[in-house]
Amino acid sequence: MKILATLNPEYATAAEVDGYKRREAARAVVFDAAGKIALLHVTKNDYHKLPGGGVEAGESVLDALRRECREEIGCDIAIVAELGAIVEYRKMFGLKQTSFCYLAKVVGEKGEPNFMPDEVTDGFEVQWVPLAVAKQLVALDRPQDQSAALYMTPREKIIIEAAKAAPAVTADDGCHGGHCY
Numbered sequence: 001m002k003i004l005a006t007l008n009p010e011y012a013t014a015a016e017v018d019g020y021k022r023r024e025a026a027r028a029v030v031f032d033a034a035g036k037i038a039l040l041h042v043t044k045n046d047y048h049k050l051p052g053g054g055v056e057a058g059e060s061v062l063d064a065l066r067r068e069c070r071e072e073i074g075c076d077i078a079i080v081a082e083l084g085a086i087v088e089y090r091k092m093f094g095l096k097q098t099s100f101c102y103l104a105k106v107v108g109e110k111g112e113p114n115f116m117p118d119e120v121t122d123g124f125e126v127q128w129v130p131l132a133v134a135k136q137l138v139a140l141d142r143p144q145d146q147s148a149a150l151y152m153t154p155r156e157k158i159i160i161e162a163a164k165a166a167p168a169v170t171a172d173d174g175c176h177g178g179h180c181y
Contacts, residue, residue: 001100004084005158009150010091017089020096026065027052027155028104029131029163030077036128037163038073039137043123047143048134050156052099061100069104072119073126074111077104083162088151097151101159103166135160 012020027050030038040049051072055064062079069077083101090097115124129137138156143149 001082002084004086004101004162005155006087006089007151007154008089009154010089012089012091016091017096020089020094023095023097024055024061024064025053025097025099026055026061026068026102027099027159028065028069028077028079028102029083029159030069030073030075030104030106031080032075032106032110032128034128035130037131037134038069038075039127039129039134040072041123041125041127041137042143042148043125045122045143045145045148047141047145047148047153048127048137048156049148049152050159052101065100065102065104070111071114071116072124074113076107078107079104081166083159083166086155086158088155090147090151092147092150099155099159101162103163131160131164135164 030051038051040051042049051069052065053068055061066077069075080103083103086099086101088097088099113124113126138153138160141153143153
């Protein structure tokens with residue numbers, strides 16, 4: 001998968017990164033039948049993120065993405081296309097995270113999310129918005145949380161831009177009116 005970006009706002013050195021723990025994650029721009037995408041509003045810290053999260057032991061990246069979407073947005077998904085990967089050198093955590101990013105569509109009916117306790121505490125709420133609105137919301141985010149400010153918000157901006165630049169998803173892919181965006 002092509003690398004969309006490498007985020008290193010804390011200026012981790014190559015020697016530092018060599019000693020970091022490794023984490024793989026999966027993230028998606030998920031379209032519904034009306035051409036809107038799922039966006040999670042983290043109300044406690046007032047920022048937005050796309051659905052996705054870490055790959056657990058024994059799980060593939062795509063299985064992790066499907067699990068995360070069921071948990072965070074209450075939906076089963078089908079992967080439509082690869083967008084690329086984003087590498088983050090999180091010096092504050094001694095972590096090198098690689099997020100594998102995809103376009104996906106909702107399969108079947110939308111359900112209710114099943115948030116983890118920390119997500120409930122952070123006030124996660126699912127919003128379904130047009131891609132252009134998602135881009136605006138993320139662009140306006142100014143999270144107080146340092147990790148979100150340095151990594152999550154910049155990462156989501158890059159993923160949304162990659163989705164905007166991807167070939168249009170057709171109605172046959174589950175989007176309304178021939179295009180999702």
